Amino acid sequence: NAGVMQNPRHLVRRRGQEARLRCSPMKGHSHVYWYRQLPEEGLKFMVYLQKENIIDESGMPKERFSAEFPKEGPSILRIQQVVRGDSAAYFCASSPEWTSGAYNEQFFGPGTRLTVL
Amino acid sequence: QKEVEQNSGPLSVPEGAIASLNCTYSDRGSQSFFWYRQYSGKSPELIMSIYSNGDKEDGRFTAQLNKASQYVSLLIRDSQPSDSATYLCAADNQAGTALIFGKGTTLSVSS
Numbered sequence: 001n002a003g004v005m006q007n008p009r010h011l012v013r014r015r016g017q018e019a020r021l022r023c024s025p026m027k028g029h030s031h032v033y034w035y036r037q038l039p040e041e042g043l044k045f046m047v048y049l050q051k052e053n054i055i056d057e058s059g060m061p062k063e064r065f066s067a068e069f070p071k072e073g074p075s076i077l078r079i080q081q082v083v084r085g086d087s088a089a090y091f092c093a094s095s096p097e098w099t100s101g102a103y104n105e106q107f108f109g110p111g112t113r114l115t116v117l
Numbered sequence: 118q119k120e121v122e123q124n125s126g127p128l129s130v131p132e133g134a135i136a137s138l139n140c141t142y143s144d145r146g147s148q149s150f151f152w153y154r155q156y157s158g159k160s161p162e163l164i165m166s167i168y169s170n171g172d173k174e175d176g177r178f179t180a181q182l183n184k185a186s187q188y189v190s191l192l193i194r195d196s197q198p199s200d201s202a203t204y205l206c207a208a209d210n211q212a213g214t215a216l217i218f219g220k221g222t223t224l225s226v227s228s
Contacts, residue, residue: 033215033216035216035218041220042205042218042219042220042221043161043205043207043216043218044218045215045216045217048214048215055214056212056214056215058215059215091160091161103148103149103168103209103213104149104209104213104216105149105151105163105166106151106163106216107163108153108160108161108162108163109160110159110160111160
């Protein structure tokens with residue numbers, strides 16, 4: 001399967017613990033995006049990364065949230081000291097180089113459903 | 118705050134009919150527009166992208182873009198019960214670094 005991969009698919013954490021979500025982009029894609037979907041709300045952009053660079057983090061909460069996309073390995077979204085309001089579906093998307101003509105065409109992974117108890 | 122607005126629905130159509138979904142966007146700097154389909158409990162699936170004014174057809178789907186009116190639509194011909202899902206409209210931000218999503222329109226196709 002050459003699609004976007006995310007793990008874990010479901011994650012349960014108690015308040016105050018750390019949540020670590022992983023995303024491997026589609027083969028050949030070098031752009032990674034993280035979105036959050038709260039119940040009854042739309043998808044909200046969080047952060048856009050390329051290898052070893054954060055390009056746009058305008059949608060990331062200022063505290064407790066961080067993201068990285070190292071030279072080797074998957075992209076990681078880290079949430080420290082989780083609170084109940086962090087319970088949501090977190091989706092990763094990837095896109096090819098824009099020179100392909102498919103400007104910002106993003107393909108989504110299956111998501112990680114985070115539940116904070 | 119840049120926004121994408123959609124009628125939440127539900128939009129109900131009989132099998133075989135044409136379903137028409139609409140959205141408007143506020144950022145005049147947006148250049149790329151997308152329609153995603155999301156089944157309950159699943160991830161968004163890209164079904165159409167459009168960048169130029171006019172129509173773009175792909176199978177039973179036709180996307181329409183009018184940049185002057187800041188309006189995007191999706192027509193689904195010969196609707197099937199399997200088309201029942203939430204349809205998300207998205208526009209890129211002016212910098213091209215993110216997609217701004219509407220809250221989605223729920224489509225129900227009855228057999």
